[in-house]
Amino acid sequence: MGGRSPNPPLLRALLVGALAIPLAAAGLTAAPPPAAASDNGLSLRPAMGWSSWSFVRRQPTEAKLKAQADALVGSGLKEHGYIHVNLDDFYQKCDSNGFTVDPYGRWAVDSAKFPSGIKALADYIHSKGLKFGFYVTPGIAKNAVTRNTPIEGTSYHAKDIADTSKLEKNYNCKNMYYIDYSKPGSQEFVNSWARQIASWGVDYLKIDGVGSHDIPDVRAWDKALRASGRPINYALSNNLAIADAPTWRQLANSWRTQGDVECYCGPGPNGSGFPLTDWNHITSRFNSAANWQQYAGPGGWNDLDSLEIGNGDQVGLNADQRRSHMTLWAMAASPLLLGTDLTALNATDKAMLTNDRLIAVNQDGIAARRIVNSGPQQVWSKREPNGDYIVALFNTGTSGNQTVAVNWSQVGFSGAAAVTDLWSGQSGGLVNGSYSVTLRPGETRLIRATPQSGTTVRYEAENASFSAGSTVDTDHGGFSGTGFVNTANAAGAYVEWTVESATARDAALTIRYANGTTAGRPMDVSVNGAVVSAGRAFDGTGAWTSWADSTLSVPLKAGSNTVRVTATTANGAPNIDYLDRG
Structure with missing residues (x-):
């Protein structure tokens, strides 16, 4: 501490x-x-x-x-x-x-x-x-x-x-x-x-x-x-x-x-x-x-x-x-x-x-991000390294019950999840698609959601590592999460995620991006330091607000995997919104 x-x-x-x-x-x-x-080596966790x-x-x-x-x-x-x-x-x-x-x-x-x-x-x-x-x-x-x-x-x-x-x-x-x-x-x-x-x-x-x-x-x-x-x-x-x-x-x-x-x-x-x-x-x-x-x-x-x-x-x-x-x-x-x-x-x-x-x-x-902010209703979420999500739902009002709901897609995955109430420790069973709860004024519900096998897990770019000169921007609409990553226009610019897998397997990765220019912005895709797709095309999408998907199959080991996309030309990378792991 x-x-x-x-x-x-x-x-x-x-x-x-x-x-x-x-x-x-x-x-x-x-x-x-x-x-x-x-880098003083202190407070690696909050005091x-x-x-x-x-x-x-x-x-x-x-x-x-x-x-x-x-x-x-x-x-x-x-x-x-x-x-x-x-x-x-x-x-x-x-x-x-x-x-x-x-x-x-x-x-x-x-x-x-x-x-x-x-x-x-x-x-x-x-x-x-x-x-x-x-x-x-x-x-x-x-x-x-x-x-x-x-x-x-x-x-x-x-x-x-x-x-x-x-x-x-x-x-x-x-x-x-x-x-x-x-x-x-x-x-x-x-x-x-x-x-x-x-x-x-x-x-x-x-x-x-x-x-x-x-x-x-x-x-x-x-x-x-x-x-x-x-x-x-x-x-x-x-x-x-x-x-x-x-x-x-x-x-x-x-x-x-x-x-x-x-x-x-x-x-x-x-x-x-x-x-x-x-x-x-x-x-x-x-x-x-x-x-x-x-x-x-x-x-x-x-x-x-x-x-x-x-x-x-x-x-x-x-x-x-x-x-x-x-x-x-x-x-x-x-x-x-x-x-x-x-x-x-x-x-x-x-x-x-x-x-x-x-x-x-x-x-x-890990500091959570706010994904719902509607009057007295708030929902916050963060993803843990083992693939679980921690989700907090609040009624911040001083009068009147509120039914607060969130879709799993807003949290960062799809399908079903096993839910545990973290205040009480009680199981909430298997919940498919979305979660909702009716809260008293000032009340909260804090849950752990464990996505089930076969679900898609989302890794937002703004929560990833990225090269110097990159910024998290919000000026082009249609993005997921709280923003997207705009890298420097230079070869070697990158975005890197840590992706979890319960087993060693081939997995589908989907990279969501936007390229508002007419010039291609190719990138190398590497997994655990090995290039699995060299000079992969990320061509123009017509506008910076037009987002497209690039999906490929990659080998993942059991546990934590490093997935990096790296620009190969002086044009740099396209804007990167997220990485989905199937």
Whole structure:
């Protein structure tokens, strides 16, 4: 999760067992997004654990963090993969000029809240077999600049690197100046802070208040964490710009796609206390999960914010809504970081959080796509490496039952499928052609659909691997799924799928394509590295909106197969919509 240590025993067994997807197989078939993921080797699956912000809010203390860590272990949640205990904001000490700082200009910890210090807290959490998370924001404190504190290990000082003409976003003590990264000593300052954090035993770092203008800070912290000598899961927050998604993915292990999930509508100061959230703050995540879907994958995740399950209805959601909440987070492959009070975990919510079938949906490392979006009716789907499909149906409304239906062809296959309800574990029998269910307001149904032999399995091009310079486009209608792949006009441009087969056999493959030119765009078709159809013709289809099929028989081995189509001329490949395997 956060580091290179093994998964907890139960979760590790789950990931390689019958209910879930083998980890290695999931890695083989997870479709890479348009940008390369961070290569820091961390967060190969979404992080799971607990964060202090939602419930503890502005009053974190050493005692409270220890109590939540104890509860994470005592409740059994740890054995299901919830292993992070993350300290959020308001652990710092402030004066009238902002954050008080240590001799090297870094935030000072409030010793009244944390009398034993952060390292001692991290050591305690580690003694429980858990991982410890910490929090910063971009910039350098005003007090560091006023005092002109030295930058540890250098001849530089705070005034050498601060841009005092503007202030960074900060939610606590404020008064954080921008850092001018063109100045010598700027990277060294961030490096010194990262070294300190690493020396305390931090396993997860959230950098908050990040906007597109903070990309230099995000990059500097990435460099600093890599150089710190400790593996540290790197999380960005919040409401980040999707236009910069490739950058977030390259530099970090997760990124918040919206503002806070908390409603700030409780009775306490600053809206603290129960309720923690409301249904509107959950349903607003459906669109962002759909928009950001393509950027999720091993090493980098779309973070929908805290999971507000644990304390029953008082969190602001009824039981149906809480199941929908967890279902969306699982389907989106979002980190599962609980925001509730684990010392008061109720039985209903514990059963939700320890449902290993749901956890497996989250931990398969595949973000689902939305295939139905009609008023309160939504359907999401993702295909697992073994050929099964996970399908979630939602009624997001607040009144009135809804009968939500989906055709198997929309999901990605045809014929019949064996259906299992993943919340209950009950079999739904053999279902032919389509699936429907009547849902209460806020209710969900999450199923595993196992296509039967003889059915067609669809592999969308937008979920495949493809060559540099290729894009997923939507400007020519008539495509299946969420788009099509438009490769660079160059020989060697390719699209590659991982295709599953239960047995070694000859199978029919159908490649759907469009070529709006009059010139042919031939491609080599290869299976497992061997060309099975050289220079196969993909002639003009009359228009870019006119799609055609090219079908051929190819040999497949049992298990995973690599199927690649590669342009053989400077014209490049046609637009590729999908590959069907018969």
